[in-house]
Amino acid sequence: MSGPIFEKIALVGIGLIGSSLARVIRREKLAGHIAISTRSAATLDRAEELGLGDSYSTDAAEAVKDADLVIISVPVGSSGEVAAQIAPALKAGAIVTDVGSTKRSVIAQIEPHMPANVHFIPGHPLAGTEKSGPDAGFADLFENRWCIFTPLPGTDAAALEKLSEFWRRCGSDIDTMDPEHHDMVLAIVSHLPHIIAYNIVGTADDLEAVTKTEVIKYSASGFRDFTRLAASDPTMWRDVCLHNKDAILEMLARFSEDLASLQRAIRWGDGEKLFDMFTRTRAVRRSIIEAGQDIDVPDFGRQAIEHPDVLAAQPKS
């Protein structure tokens, strides 16, 4: 299929994800009109300088007027505020979706505001980088990545198919799951890695016996990989931590238990245990490569979904 899918698309939030969407919508001619809205006037001006849309407003309600598709791309903690602003201005029959990294909390914030005559379909593209803002986006971001929908009971099948077609034309593959499962999967494959990265870089930064110049000068590539994740947007990740609290705490508890067991093996010189553990984790990496997921920016989503055994794997005693 070619040609516009929607007459007017409104993008609320024009950072990494919103601006990547603007770029791919333009390139693939997915809309007749792209309306852009964001809270900060300076960011909106930058989006206009970059020519990302056809109309610009700091008033989200103004931007969504007559829109057939509204995509909310703001930090998850701001979802409710945006939903309240846009609700009275939504067109009957419009599809409203989001791209938030957590789903239960976003649904809880947005759904109560949605009028009965619009289709709210929560979504999450498993694609991103550590960068943020309208300059950071690029049209290929969603190419060969998963986009997960967590539809509410009774979601209109035609609206879901139309939104799926939109994301396919952005380059993504579609998967559907319930919001609880989404939040659990993402806690281990995305949220925990970021928290671990923030923590290890923080620990290094606190070390008094090692100067900051030494951390920079001698940083091995393993540490550098962590610094990339730890450079991710603080507002976005504060919100993810606060809005997927239960699943993150559950995964952190398991992680801490496993870390303590590793610590014990090191303390007691249990080389066999260390070797077995490192052999098992090496196999996970191999299966990622075999699944064709060995790409520059770590891909965390597809692997866990296609190979749920990665999640289910229990430590060998």
Ligand SMILES: NC(=O)C1=CN([C@@H]2O[C@H](COP(=O)(O)OP(=O)(O)OC[C@H]3O[C@@H](n4cnc5c(N)ncnc54)[C@H](O)[C@@H]3O)[C@@H](O)[C@H]2O)C=CC1
């Ligand atoms: N950065 C990433 O790698 C990924 C992020 N996500 C999700 O996408 C969403 C957006 O993330 P990014 O684009 O990376 O963030 P960003 O920081 O690059 O952009 C956020 C945008 O939201 C705007 N904004 C913030 N509060 C607002 C409000 N109350 N009303 C209107 N606009 C507001 C900001 O001005 C900015 O334009 C988040 O929910 C995040 O969890 C999803 C997949 C990947």
Ligand SMILES: O=C(O)C(=O)Cc1ccc(O)cc1
């Ligand atoms: O930069 C990376 O490695 C990421 O993991 C990007 C990312 C961050 C959050 C998401 O919800 C999805 C993708």
